[in-house]
Amino acid sequence: MNVVRMTIRRRILFVFILIALAGGVAQFLIAGRQLELATLEFYQHHLETDALLVAATFAEPLGHYLEGEDGESVGNTLSRLQQDVGHNYLIVDRNLRVIGYTANTGYEQVDRVAETPELVAARSARIGADVRPDQLGQDTLYLAVTVVYEDDFLGYLVLSESMQPAYNEVTQRYLGLASVTVPVLALVIVASLWISGTIAQPLSHLHASALRMAKGELDTRIAVTSQDEVGQLAEAFNYMAGQIDALMKTQRSFVSNAAHELRTPLMTLKLRAEALADESLSPDDNARYLKEIRQEVDHMAGLVSSLLMLARIDEGRHRPDGVVSDPVSMLHDIMRHWRIEAEAKGVRFEAEIDAALPDLPMSPNDLRLVLDNLLGNAVKYTPSGSIQVRVSHAVDGFTLTVRDTGIGFAAGQDAHLFERFYRSEQVRGQFSGNGLGLSVVKAILDHYGASITTHSDGPGTGATFTVRLNPAPVAR
Ligand SMILES: Nc1ncnc2c1ncn2[C@@H]1O[C@H](COP(=O)(O)OP(=O)(O)OP(=O)(O)O)[C@@H](O)[C@H]1O
Numbered sequence: 001m002n003v004v005r006m007t008i009r010r011r012i013l014f015v016f017i018l019i020a021l022a023g024g025v026a027q028f029l030i031a032g033r034q035l036e037l038a039t040l041e042f043y044q045h046h047l048e049t050d051a052l053l054v055a056a057t058f059a060e061p062l063g064h065y066l067e068g069e070d071g072e073s074v075g076n077t078l079s080r081l082q083q084d085v086g087h088n089y090l091i092v093d094r095n096l097r098v099i100g101y102t103a104n105t106g107y108e109q110v111d112r113v114a115e116t117p118e119l120v121a122a123r124s125a126r127i128g129a130d131v132r133p134d135q136l137g138q139d140t141l142y143l144a145v146t147v148v149y150e151d152d153f154l155g156y157l158v159l160s161e162s163m164q165p166a167y168n169e170v171t172q173r174y175l176g177l178a179s180v181t182v183p184v185l186a187l188v189i190v191a192s193l194w195i196s197g198t199i200a201q202p203l204s205h206l207h208a209s210a211l212r213m214a215k216g217e218l219d220t221r222i223a224v225t226s227q228d229e230v231g232q233l234a235e236a237f238n239y240m241a242g243q244i245d246a247l248m249k250t251q252r253s254f255v256s257n258a259a260h261e262l263r264t265p266l267m268t269l270k271l272r273a274e275a276l277a278d279e280s281l282s283p284d285d286n287a288r289y290l291k292e293i294r295q296e297v298d299h300m301a302g303l304v305s306s307l308l309m310l311a312r313i314d315e316g317r318h319r320p321d322g323v324v325s326d327p328v329s330m331l332h333d334i335m336r337h338w339r340i341e342a343e344a345k346g347v348r349f350e351a352e353i354d355a356a357l358p359d360l361p362m363s364p365n366d367l368r369l370v371l372d373n374l375l376g377n378a379v380k381y382t383p384s385g386s387i388q389v390r391v392s393h394a395v396d397g398f399t400l401t402v403r404d405t406g407i408g409f410a411a412g413q414d415a416h417l418f419e420r421f422y423r424s425e426q427v428r429g430q431f432s433g434n435g436l437g438l439s440v441v442k443a444i445l446d447h448y449g450a451s452i453t454t455h456s457d458g459p460g461t462g463a464t465f466t467v468r469l470n471p472a473p474v475a476r
């Protein structure tokens with residue numbers, strides 16, 4: 001199917017101008033026609049009054065004339081009336097015999113006149129009118145009125161007058177109408193140009209900006225110049241652009257961080273493997289290098305499994321399996337392991353677990369991952385002192401608290417601890433790690449609609465991590 005490409009701007013202009021033109025022209029024609037009719041009617045009415053007046057004035061002299069009393073008075077009266085009132089006149093008796101006329105009446109100089117339409121009409125209605133060209137071809141109005149004297153029907157008076165003054169008046173009326181209609185039309189066209197511009201221009205900016213973004217210019221933004229729907233669209237675009245920009249930066253730094261984290265252990269592995277190739281190596285060195293290789297491999301395996309876990313959650317492929325149906329024994333099991341680790345470092349370990357915990361709506365693997373990360377951190381970042389774990393349950397859900405007396409962290413760092421690859425200044429170089437454990441914990445808990453918060457009073461004062469899980473969260 002052929003799609004006609006018509007821009008919004010052209011569509012608005014086309015519709016507005018079409019409506020304005022159609023409305024304007026129709027109004028011009030209707031109003032003009034009415035003005036024209038009214039003007040002509042007024043002209044005719046005005047002449048009718050004159051004709052009736054002249055006929056009334058003329059009745060008596062005509063009566064006398066017809067009785068043969070005064071032969072001169074008809075001609076005198078006619079010329080006097082033409083001087084006073086204007087117009088041309090013709091007088092005929094009831095048999096249409098010409099009695100007298102002024103010049104240019106449009107009648108030929110005959111004894112009897114033909115029965116013209118105005119005379120026919122006047123016979124029945126006392127007054128009749130007809131417009132037709134005169135001898136010179138100019139439109140002329142002929143008005144015939146009956147002349148009655150002392151109840152005697154004597155004949156007709158025909159008044160004739162050029163239509164030109166009326167036509168001039170009509171032209172003036174049309175010009176007056178046009179002088180209003182044309183500016184209004186021009187105003188509508190200017191307004192439609194303006195409206196279409198205000199809509200179409202930001203949209204074409206948006207279009208150009210979207211194309212620029214698609215080409216990789218992620219810092220593209222649009223100037224928001226209004227608060228209307230178009231302005232809101234521009235704001236939404238800027239917000240989207242900002243989000244994409246931030247996401248792309250996060251993705252890029254994530255990839256470069258991951259590559260960086262993998263490169264260091266790979267280099268160590270390479271060096272140790274090369275060292276092992278040396279046949280003169282003592283058995284002690286040999287065993288040490290092998291141990292280091294194992295440690296690096298463990299480290300890399302941990303890093304890769306954290307990355308895979310995050311990728312799985314990011315892509316929505318993480319599918320939790322089942323719930324923890326006997327949380328108390330599972331929690332004690334995990335605590336036993338971390339107690340041994342803590343006590344091996346000389347750190348006291350206390351765990352307080354509610355004896356009557358209901359089923360925990362979380363997959364056992366996920367619960368183990370969360371606890372291993374939190375307790376692993378507590379043990380790692382607590383050189384001496386104690387670690388306290390508390391798991392409780394109330395109507396508003398489960399609460400898990402891990403409190404240690406370790407290195408703590410500075411105020412304002414708590415929000416960063418859950419960022420991928422984030423490691424505080426304090427720990428870098430001193431403690432091993434990738435900075436991924438807490439982001440895995442956060443991603444898993446987000447998946448269950450659970451929350452995690454942390455607090456420290458400052459470096460050296462220990463840290464507390466608190467997890468809250470709703471009673472029956474819906475796994476997404
Ligand atoms: N118990 C804690 N006390 C003080 N700081 C902590 C504690 N737990 C985490 N942190 C801080 O948060 C950062 C991020 O922790 P996270 O577990 O994500 O990474 P990591 O422990 O450094 O490495 P890994 O990926 O091996 O877990 C740590 O580097 C550390 O600076």
Ligand SMILES: [Mg+2]
Pocket residue numbers: 373376377433436437438
């Ligand atoms: Mg950790």
